[in-house]
Amino acid sequence: xxxxxxxxxxxxxxxxxxxxxxxxxxxxxxxxxxxxxxxxxxxxxxxxxxxxxxxxxxxxxxxxxxxxxxxxxxxxxxxxxxxxxxxxxxxxxxxxxxxxxxxxxxxxxxxxxxxxxxxxxxxxxxxxxxxxxxxxxxxxxxxxxxxxxxxxxxxxxxxxxxxxxxxxxxxxxxxxxxxxxxxxxxxxxxxxxxxxxxxxxxxxxxxx
Amino acid sequence: xxxxxxxxxxxxxxxxxxxxxxxxxxxxxxxxxxxxxxxxxxxxxxxxxxxxxxxxxxxxxxxxxxxxxxxxxxxxxxxxxxxxxxxxxxxxxx
Numbered sequence: 001x002x003x004x005x006x007x008x009x010x011x012x013x014x015x016x017x018x019x020x021x022x023x024x025x026x027x028x029x030x031x032x033x034x035x036x037x038x039x040x041x042x043x044x045x046x047x048x049x050x051x052x053x054x055x056x057x058x059x060x061x062x063x064x065x066x067x068x069x070x071x072x073x074x075x076x077x078x079x080x081x082x083x084x085x086x087x088x089x090x091x092x093x094x095x096x097x098x099x100x101x102x103x104x105x106x107x108x109x110x111x112x113x114x115x116x117x118x119x120x121x122x123x124x125x126x127x128x129x130x131x132x133x134x135x136x137x138x139x140x141x142x143x144x145x146x147x148x149x150x151x152x153x154x155x156x157x158x159x160x161x162x163x164x165x166x167x168x169x170x171x172x173x174x175x176x177x178x179x180x181x182x183x184x185x186x187x188x189x190x191x192x193x194x195x196x197x198x199x200x201x202x203x204x205x206x207x208x
Numbered sequence: 209x210x211x212x213x214x215x216x217x218x219x220x221x222x223x224x225x226x227x228x229x230x231x232x233x234x235x236x237x238x239x240x241x242x243x244x245x246x247x248x249x250x251x252x253x254x255x256x257x258x259x260x261x262x263x264x265x266x267x268x269x270x271x272x273x274x275x276x277x278x279x280x281x282x283x284x285x286x287x288x289x290x291x292x293x294x295x296x297x298x299x300x301x302x
Contacts, residue, residue: 023251048294155267
């Protein structure tokens with residue numbers, strides 16, 4: 001049961017994965033939700049390669065809260081596509097019932113996209129600390145792979161649609177597969193989908 | 209003394225190459241692939257007092273600016289604003 005909670009928690013953390021760093025002065029707000037969890041995050045890009053943010057995750061009785069710093073390590077700009085590598089470091093706390101312990105997060109993400117396809121790979125680690133109330137905590141590892149396809153190209157004033165398939169692996173669990181439909185209009189993006197176990201996922205992201 | 213001379217030359221060079229632009233300016237921006245990219249560029253230029261209109265094309269991969277009458281923008285400033293949005297620009301013909 002514990003592993004299922006951890007797996008669901010990790011799965012909940014990573015579904016919408018747009019660029020962690022956007023244009024200078026831009027703010028990203030996103031939320032990911034399913035039957036088992038809520039995940040909220042806000043980050044501000046104060047430099048074209050740097051963003052600072054706050055992240056809140058609730059899964060059952062466990063809550064994780066981080067402040068985080070994201071870095072755009074490298075961007076390649078081709079004529080019709082771009083590729084990026086990001087890293088994010090976070091420090092914060094985990095609350096379970098009334099017990100608080102420290103927690104850390106590290107993440108590396110790489111993607112490539114053009115107007116028709118995109119691929120993404122991500123590796124995340126969350127370091128947790130045991131205490132007397134919960135002496136057997138384990139660190140959380142999450143690997144995510146995503147591939148997307150646009151059935152048609154949309155202009156900036158049109159509704160954009162993508163089909164996305166996502167593969168997740170948490171610690172020693174088996175890979176899970178999720179199908180999502182992504183919609184976006186101007187500065188708002190939302191995704192709806194379900195994994196092969198029928199668990200729904202609903203995500204929203206806004207650029208300000 | 210040498211460092212003063214170096215920075216003096218650098219400053220004068222920047223004045224020579226930072227050409228003030230008026231009227232309509234066309235900037236190619238490779239790598240723009242999504243509406244969020246467009247939004248970032250549009251926002252960055254709409255904040256500029258000298259800019260009358262900004263049109264960002266995802267299909268054409270360019271930013272087209274209309275500078276207000278009796279005003280100008282340095283080419284360096286335009287390129288730096290595009291860098292602030294996360295891209296590299298090339299000022300040129302359509």
